[in-house]
Amino acid sequence: MVASYPPSTMDTVAPPFPPSVASHPPSTMAAQRIRRRECYDFICMFIITCILFIGVPLLILMCSLDVLTPSPTFTLHDFKLSTFNLSTTPTPTLTTNLLLTISARNENYNQAFHFEKLDV
Numbered sequence: 001m002v003a004s005y006p007p008s009t010m011d012t013v014a015p016p017f018p019p020s021v022a023s024h025p026p027s028t029m030a031a032q033r034i035r036r037r038e039c040y041d042f043i044c045m046f047i048i049t050c051i052l053f054i055g056v057p058l059l060i061l062m063c064s065l066d067v068l069t070p071s072p073t074f075t076l077h078d079f080k081l082s083t084f085n086l087s088t089t090p091t092p093t094l095t096t097n098l099l100l101t102i103s104a105r106n107e108n109y110n111q112a113f114h115f116e117k118l119d120v
Helices: 026-064
Strands: 073-087 093-105
Touching: none
Parallel strands: none
Antiparallel strands: 073 093
C-alpha cells in the first residue's frame, strides 16, 4: 500500500526566476542578447571604418603637404661680386669680394637654427 502525504510547503515555492525574467523564455532572452551584441558590433565597426576612411587619408595629406613639419626657407635677395683678380706670380691666386644678402624664415617654432659669422 502506498502512503499519500498531504501537500507540503515545498510544492508552493515561487519559481526559481523572478517574474520579469521568468515571463520570457530563455530562447527569447538569448535572441535579445545576440541582437544587442550585433548592434554593438555594428557601432564599433562603423567607428573603425570612419577612422580608416577619413583619418588615414587626412593624415597622409597633412604629411605630404608638410603641415606637420615645416622646414625653414632661405631666399637670396642680393648677390654682388665687386672684384675678381687672378694673379699668376709667384703662385696662382684668385681674389674676389662677394656680398650676399640672404633671408631665412622658420615656420617650425619647435626647432631653431643659429647664425654665426662666416669668413671664407
